[in-house]
Amino acid sequence: MTLYSIIFYILGLEILVTTVLAVSRHDMVHAVIYLIMSFFGSALLFFLLGAPFLGALEVIIYAGAIMILFLFIVMMLNMKKTGKPDFPSTQWVPAAALSLCVLMLIGLLAFIDPSNHVPLESAMASPKAFGEFLFRQHWLSIEIISLLLLVALIGALALGRQAPGEPRKEESETPS
């Protein structure tokens, strides 16, 4: 039990606890805040596993951009209080059965291969080496994902625009 493995277990526990808390909240603002804590844990885990650049990106993009976007949307939509349960039993029972099957599969995959039990040696990919590798070996993929982000930007703008003559149900408040 080295110091690194103790840090790993603490981080793993933190990630799992905050994620479970996030998905079980009724209030979506609380859920998003808990999930930000979970992503901070993931970022530290990336540092531990030798990817400092990805750890920084995780904080900037996941915790900083994506979760704040969620927060904006949660605050922009005025959700009406519905008396329905968060986890209706018609849905969580099949979901739990499915999860049990997948859990067994994961256990099988993770622990059946004896070569997986060798402890990992700590190593680090410096941001400079990583960037050089990325732009030498994967420059075409980088161009493609930049195009994907452009398409997503245009798509989000087109979808979010108010079409002329479109009925707005949230203001009339008359359920048909």
Place this chain on the structure above:
Amino acid sequence: MIVPLSHVMALAGVLFLIGMFTVTARRNLIMMLLGVEIMLNAGAIMFVGAALRWGQLEGQAFVIFILAVAAAEVSVGLAMIVRVHRRCGSIDPGELNLLK
């Protein structure tokens, strides 16, 4: 010496499972999208662990692509949720029954 890869796999697997449970069990479009984010993050953790196990940078390069896909998916998904809320006044997937 950090932990064996199987423990990283178990952590990523349980995280993926939580995300999958959220997507299937919650009746709220925003929470379902959060579940997809959790699943993508679990995939990213697995890729980084595998990159360390085999000493290859490919796994870390893939995480960049996962980040980009997550950002694109969230922006389009949230725009669609805003649209649905405008149209139906609800973000419960069970109430989207305009075609009925």
